[in-house]
Amino acid sequence: MKESSIRPTIRRSIRVTRRAVQVGTFLAFVLIPLLNNYDMRALTGNMVAFNAAGVPLADPLAMLQAAVGSFSVTAVMITGAGLVLLAAALLGPAFCGWLCPFGLLSELVQCLRNKKSGVSGSAKSSGAVFFRPVLLKSGLVAAGLLLILTALPLPVLTQLSMPAWITRFWQHAILLREILWPALWLVPAVLLAEFVLGGRFWCRYLCPQSLLISLAGLAGLALPKRLQVRFTPKACNCPASDRACLAACSLNLNPRKPVAAQMAQCVNCGDCVEACKKRGRALGFKFSAKD
Ligand code: SF4
């Protein structure tokens, strides 16, 4: 088979696969409570705490809040959060790019915004990062933990978890026959703010849930194996005024600069890799810390 005939399939594959995984995950959290309703309980839970056939998985930040609030930890908390952090260390914060239901909605809003404003990649990325998202999220998480320690021993930061609201909404609606009203106004309000402000504002600067998985992903860069985008400068053939990878990244990152600050935020969505396949093929995924 000629290379030209297989390239279109390759070009489409990452985006199509990712969208299928995102939509499938979204639908799974509707289907799971439906199955639970009929006593099929191999999978239970939501994006705060989940159980897959006896294997616990948990939002690390929710577990940290529970530990701080109760001054205690359980084996389930350590295992659930530990497995998620281990996955993040090996794959980076791929949860955001591949699984989070709010991430899917946020990307769709960003696509809509880009279409409406006709923004180009270079124009989009020229509004450089004025403050470091990881530091901002760290401040928010530190304030939340301080509040739990001093005044409000409740998981206050989970109230800011969009994936938790979305997945808990279906659980409450199907299993408890009640409407989780905050999910109905808070999630659309945040999406509206993202549409107005652009740059996937919530996910980049405020979502506290993404902080620990981003930090685990950053720590994972020290491992011998870790999924990451690699840039080969000599293959890059885009002019400076028209970088396809910049246009493709909904998080306004520059995949050509694989510095730690960017790699902590890169969700390994592969949009830049796919865009680059139409140009110099200078970007690709590698499961290795070494070139
Ligand atoms: S930043 Fe938060 S809301 Fe956005 S995709 Fe990641 S976990 Fe989801």
Ligand code: SF4
């Ligand atoms: S740099 Fe590439 S892989 Fe990372 S978030 Fe941006 S588009 Fe996705």
